[in-house]
Amino acid sequence: MVLPSFNRLAWPLASFGFDVDNNGVVVDLVGPFDSIRDSPAAAAGLTVGDRIDLKQMNCWAPGSLVCAALVTVLGGSAGLQETFLDRNVNLIIRPGTGGASRVVHLRAKRVSLDLSGRLVLLADTIASILTMLAAAWLVWTRPGWMTWGFFLYFFWFNPGQTYVYYALLQAQPVLLLIEQGLEDLAIGAAMGGLLIFALSFPHAVPDPRWRRWARLALWLGAGMAVLQLLIGANLFGLPTEIFSMAGYIYSYGLNAMALALLLVRRRELHPRNEQRMRWVIAGCAIGLPVFIFAELCQTTGLLQNIWGNAPSQTVLGLLYLVQGVLAYFVWTAVRRERVISVAIPLRRGTVMTALTLALGVPVMFLHERIAQSQEMWHLPRWLWPLVVAPVLLVALQRLHEVAVDLADHAFHHSYHQARHGLELAERMVREADNFATIDRWLVEAPVRSLRLTSAAVFRDVDGALQRMIPAIGWPAAPLPELRRDLDAQVTGCLARGKPIPLLPRQWQPDGSPSEEQAPCLAVPILGWAGEAIALALFGPHETGSDITPDESDLLHRLAIQAGQGYDRVEMETLRRELRELRAQLADRAEAPPLPRPPES
Template sequence: MSVGTGGRRLERLLLAVLTLYGLALIVPDFYRLARPLGSFGFFANNDGLIFDVKGPFAEESASPAWQAGLRVGDRIDLPKMRCIPVDTNTCATMLAARGGQQRVMPGRVGALWLAEGSPRAGERIDLAARTPPSNWLLDLIVFLDQGAGALFLLGAAWLVWIRPGPMTWGFFIYAVQFNPGQEFEFYARLQQWPAALLAQEVASGLFQAAGYAGFILFALRAPTGRIETQWRPLERALPALTIALGAISVLAVGSAFGYRTEVLTRIVLIAGLFVSVLVLFILLARRKDLEPQDFQRLRWVIWGCLIGLPACVVASLAQSTSLIEFSLTEDAIGLLFLINGILGIFVVEAIRRPRVINVSIPLRRATVLGLLLSAPALFLHGQIEELHDWIHLPAWASLVIASILLFAISRLHEHGVRLLEGLFDPDRRGAEARFAQMERAILAARSADEIDRLLTEGPARALALSSAAVYRSDGDQMRRYENGVGWTPEMAVVLDPNAPLLAGKTIGPSFEIDPERTRQSDFPQGPQQPALALPVADALRCFAVALYGAQTSGASLDGADRHALEKLAAAASAAYARVEREALRARIAALETQASTGTAPASGALG
């Protein structure tokens, strides 16, 4: 086994271990849908300051903390509750109470002491965790968050698997810590072993620091994996940044040992805000250095960051600290984390594909989805408690309801997008009219050469394609009779239908061309490199294959464009067949004339 092979195996083993670790943090929260977690009914920051005594309960009067006499502004006695020794109920309670929103196992009893200045200072306060009432909306959001978190993490891991390198590893480390999934169940179970929970909090702090640095590394190299010279000093500074933020994150755990560390917690969270701004600055600054098709891929990353990062930052601040003065409900925080999942979708799409469609298309569809769902979401948010009181269902029913709602939403979105794009997208309507005109022209064509020209020049103009050429069937090979768009006479004139480029695909729908198949001087290179192959065939034979480049903007053709081209190919196959039939009739007529007059017919060729 070579050193390279051994290193690759170790890399994949590390990837598998970290992926399982990340999934172990978020997958257990699915169990919350069947058996909700409990809460002490208050939230405290890392200075011990209690800033909320309602917690996840609908009213303060239902909170165990409120019933026990805790009030906003009380402060936990950190020195008295420090984790020395670690394996005590006091330490477990301290770890369950600090650091913002937390959950505990149902029925758990905790012991709490308040500092001087509180009415019950010096007293031991026993708190029994209660399970807050659940509702369908929150259960649905938890279900979506955990599913999105798992897909976010697995997508990032898959990028490392297929394209290992600093770029994909950086995003993967970020995904381990900053995916949309929630980790309440995992931490609630670890509270039974305070030493393990402390170790996990230290590990979480280190992953948070590494995630920030990894995200910057990703921004410096996306989407190609290469870095420009002017950005190398920043890349070399990332280890120092990781060490500094990691040290601050670990020191923030000091509140478990009696020290006030809210300032350190806020430094780390605000650092996340600055990292988000820095990443956007880097991505925007690097746009001008990329080829058109890579520029389109980078636009996906930029828009993913613009949508996902603000949602993630606000949700993290609301969940982990008292830094922001306004409070967000648990379902609102869950929705913000869910929006952050868009970042993962856009990044995976941009990195895994050498060419992508224009990012405005999915953005437009997402906007349509938001408009369609805004009114029902507002209604459910306001009325869900009353609906829950009217209709009593077992906890497992939330899973069934969530699945049904997901299916209904997907169908509604599909039909809504089709309807609204047809009404409000003038470019799409114009393209459809141009393609209808091209179909009529192809069906009226009098020669195969004319069909070739219509199949190249028409789509190239209508879709702003960088290149287009048609290879027509000629015995056991495909031959290019016209130069087309973006092609020269010196480029490949003949294609073997059994070669890897076309093998087994000359009858069927359009398909994307592997860039490696056309990386040679016989084909256009750079922005004009062929990106899509369109078989022109009926059920029995292939008449021709059209090769199209990406759009001049660098964007790939979307599904609607490919569908329009496939309709055009169907018309072209009928036209080629008609031209062949007419040529055969002319040939037969000439032979009949020869037989009747005894003269030789004029020679001719099809086309």
Template structure:
């Protein structure tokens, strides 16, 4: 086989192997989180206690309304009791004691309702070691908790599918790193699959080890992604960091596996906490790498990186805080608190999911809007959502007890609440924009004045100039160009940021103008731009704005993104569309006046012409 054919065959084989691996890992990730949808309609059971890696019991109420409802409390267990880790160690694995130890590994855990657990409580100065048998009872219904679980699982599925889609469409070390990260750190939870595997201790122990390995891989994948995003390449000094990633992965894996020592009789709370604190260090390192690389990136790519930076600053720490509160006793020791509310923890997981979707969007799109826009909208939404959450957290069960509404009625109530929140979000977002986006408000007022000027313009050239120069100056755009129709061809009449050798005319059937009769701004795709002689980099047109009516398009205006490298957002689309509407009226009026003048001139010439005898 020739060397070239062999190289092609190797690439095809690698591509096929990568796609098969991607499909299998995607199925694994979805299989871990998707079954939790069952918890919404069929609650899992709980023993009502939480233990840390040293075997210390730090909560004996769990998800139940009071301690008296908890199986652990009724069995005589109290905060401060300690499991005898040596007596319950998983040697051999296939024993009831090992299964019970695995069921209590790391904080909050759920099991199949009715499941029994044998726990050996270590001796204290007041009483000897003794054995306790617990029977899991179903978690009490909690409408708010069920909604948050459903949102978490839905977000987890979307994040996994989004990251998998990135790998499928643009395979490379960058997208693979992010995909491996979200397999472990997505907002979905895996309590249902853990509850099922607890019936087979060997399977549960194997899955525990796989989870620790995936956590180490996720940390390493995030660093790899930070080194390569958004163009999937590593520059200069960062190559040495990339070469060190295998060694860093081994360190992460060693710390994670050390946290498994409790199932073999060793206290490991310090390692469990260390494994999560490593995540905070990784988050800081990823942000430092991204900030350090900003000088090597174009303005447009740096704006995409800013989305990733905020994902690392907010998303991963939110997830790790939720895990620290649910899987370790750190908060109980530092603040004297019991378990953090599962609704709060679920909200933190959801924040991570939203930020992961930010990252997917930043990789998917060549140009993004300013990161403050989605952050502001997400913050407003979170504040709006927190009001009913704070109210319903304590009141929803009381309402359900007195009214006894059927499930379909709760769905109707929830739908109405969602509608009201959506409308309130729309109003609050607009208010927040007016309070915090002063620059846009100035541009809006200025362009409103420009619109009035356009309506009273006396020439087509004046309208052309205003549509190009004023939006560029007000919105800080990198380029703008106006093409006015004449005899079926659109000629460039005014432009800024365009060179002389770039397109100066478009035929009416050019694909770039295909949507001109829709009468609303539409994006200029990268594929469309590549087929025309258009500016590149920051000056590349991103938005096409038609000026006309359903029967005639007077002109087409092409606007780039901002000089800073960000895309135009929906508010700016609307603003430019409104300006085009004013221009449509002006063009029609000016052409009508010009036509009347020509008719009057011709009539005057005709009147002065000698009459035939």
């Protein structure tokens, strides 16, 4: 349904230049055009408040020209309908001021699609394809009620636009009516799937304590399908705007119910799964209301009746694109058994948006001032690209760096606190005078600064990686050492020379921490020559969230300094032993020779 939208990037569609609600009432005479002067409907004499005569125009004869004209402008869901260029329809219109019905002939006019509109359409189409592929991949790799619910919902409620698809069906009203009925059933299945997903995540089947609600979810989805079928009855002469409004209120209620189920069930989950649930809740809180609002603007006349205006198609495309945030968050939470804190991507998205707005306005103002200055000063044309533009680019780049640094410190205060704590640990391991001190700082500093559940160091002693003391979160006696052949999942980081993330249950031998404290990151500790000295294993955060890539970099930097510290301590130890050996040899050289025994 969304693939034909690629055609619209090169060949924009056409429009009759008016919007109607599900009662057939004209609510707008501009449509996708820039001005009412460009609207074919306004040129034909239509006014706001005029009504399509649904008693005379209906689809009881699906193959008739009357039905073909009606589905072209109404389509069963009202709102803005687009079609192919030069398509002609005859509509029976009842004037809003009263009087006899009249026939109005309309000819579709091409709608220009600017660069921003094409980019938004391209982004929506690509996002919808990726969303459906992600949902299908989850069903294929993790079949269950949860993933099927996710697939059913995003198969229909995705960022894609379907104007071209419906334009293709307008010439075959029978096929469009069949598609409309199947679409109504699909919407019901999608809403039921969303509730099933909320009752199941993060497990494959609904939570046993909530299994009774699963049957109710199916009935609620069926109720949504019935409402959608009632809305489509306007093609058969019934005004259905009230059903349309009821459908959106009902849809909002089902979305709120899904979000409430996720919030309630979050308290019952293991900390690791609770973090995954936070991703789903954040995605739903962002994506669901925005998507429904966009649908409300596009398929009903509510905003036109209240405010007298509605968002443009480009703005609606951006609103639909937000649904991709929900898809990405859910896909991440389902795919990964351990996730980082959802606050991190939310903060980064907020910072990026704020910086874009904060820097975009000055740039536009500066552009206007430069244009005025160029007209005023009459400077040579070569001066602007060779002198002025490079200076402005350098200034803006520096301004961007300062803004990013300030925003980073403001929104990532806890991360910078942890960084300062680990930088102190780096200095201490460099200056340590014995191995035990380095071992202690490697374990205690990350746990304290990053609030980790476990940490341990396994150092090479006589060719074996033996566990050092202290080891936080590890049992006292079991697993005293690692074997390179049996524990290759973690010792492999020594050959790679960089940290390796560990999935839950990927490596959990006897004697290792419990599942809540099991290591999620293996960090190698190498010497100056690249030889393996030790490795450190770190567990997740106390909240159950995974170690982030930035935190992994901090731990890797600490491990590098620890490796140099180990080398320095070993070198100092060898020097001290060498001095002691030299002193012993000197003492022996200065001692008087022993008397020779008498000869017999």
